[in-house]
Amino acid sequence: MNTTEVIRAENLTKIFKTRESEIVALKNINLSVKDGEFLCIVGPSGCGKTTLLRIFAGLEKQTLGKVYLRVKNTEKPLTAMVFQGDSVFPWMKVTENVEYGLRMRGVPTRERREIALKYLKLMGLEKFAGYYPHQLSGGMKQRINVARAFASDPEILLMDEPFGALDEQNRLILQQELLRIWEGSGKTTVFITHSIDEALLLGDRIIVMTAQPGRIKAILEVGMARPRDMLSIKSSPPFVQLYREIWELLREEVLKARDIKLKK
Numbered sequence: 001m002n003t004t005e006v007i008r009a010e011n012l013t014k015i016f017k018t019r020e021s022e023i024v025a026l027k028n029i030n031l032s033v034k035d036g037e038f039l040c041i042v043g044p045s046g047c048g049k050t051t052l053l054r055i056f057a058g059l060e061k062q063t064l065g066k067v068y069l070r071v072k073n074t075e076k077p078l079t080a081m082v083f084q085g086d087s088v089f090p091w092m093k094v095t096e097n098v099e100y101g102l103r104m105r106g107v108p109t110r111e112r113r114e115i116a117l118k119y120l121k122l123m124g125l126e127k128f129a130g131y132y133p134h135q136l137s138g139g140m141k142q143r144i145n146v147a148r149a150f151a152s153d154p155e156i157l158l159m160d161e162p163f164g165a166l167d168e169q170n171r172l173i174l175q176q177e178l179l180r181i182w183e184g185s186g187k188t189t190v191f192i193t194h195s196i197d198e199a200l201l202l203g204d205r206i207i208v209m210t211a212q213p214g215r216i217k218a219i220l221e222v223g224m225a226r227p228r229d230m231l232s233i234k235s236s237p238p239f240v241q242l243y244r245e246i247w248e249l250l251r252e253e254v255l256k257a258r259d260i261k262l263k264k
């Protein structure tokens with residue numbers, strides 16, 4: 001691994017064995033994620049995106065190949081994951097949810113409360129610190145998840161379609177908020193999405209995956225200046241050109257994935 005890399009995958013293959021069959025979820029993935037990079041992954045349903053993220057998070061073991069993650073600071077968690085939908089603890093108040101990772105690490109109460117409040121503020125949730133999740137909307141709960149991930153201060157943020165379940169307006173607001181806190185943090189981030197718009201707004205690079213078995217079909221540099229916002233980039237020529245390029249790559253794979261599903 002060279003000094004600019006934080007994640008490196010070499011010939012990564014994942015095969016799930018079920019009673020009836022074997023599913024090759026990922027095949028020969030070679031990729032590296034640079035320090036501070038925002039990497040987006042798009043691909044058709046079932047192409048192994050979540051599996052790849054789970055391998056990076058140590059929640060799943062690859063069948064073949066190697067994964068290296070650079071540990072810079074052993075006191076911090078290596079990764080934090082944000083999933084689609086809400087994964088907040090319903091019995092904990094908003095602040096307690098955000099503090100959770102810090103509490104697990106034994107960070108003293110006052111310090112962890114300060115950190116939690118900082119991220120609640122950044123996510124526009126400070127007024128709701130004492131509320132329980134059931135008193136909040138879906139978008140607000142997803143904000144808690146994002147605040148919790150940043151508060152636990154991992155080396156690497158892994159986000160699996162975190163805004164996939166939100167309506168368009170809430171998604172736009174959260175994307176912008178995520179960008180704002182990410183830009184201030186410089187955290188290496190791997191972000192899965194089905195939305196080309198979202199990948200272009202957020203990513204430094206975009207990986208397009210093939211239909212199952214998931215392989216890397218293309219890696220594209222986004223190259224648009226930051227800070228970005230959806231309104232101004234959407235009509236810019238690089239956005240339009242990259243959108244078209246990605247959709248052409250993806251379209252073929254989405255159709256293949258549909259055929260795979262029909263045959264099952």
Ligand SMILES: Nc1ncnc2c1ncn2[C@@H]1O[C@H](COP(=O)(O)OP(=O)(O)OP(=O)(O)O)[C@@H](O)[C@H]1O
Pocket residue numbers: 016017018023024025043044045046047048049050051052212
């Ligand atoms: N624990 C498991 N056991 C068996 N098969 C699995 C398991 N986890 C995932 N798979 C299979 O591996 C393939 C890849 O799944 P994965 O969830 O990684 O895809 P994905 O690209 O994230 O899909 P989506 O976009 O729909 O969320 C799928 O065919 C899935 O059914």
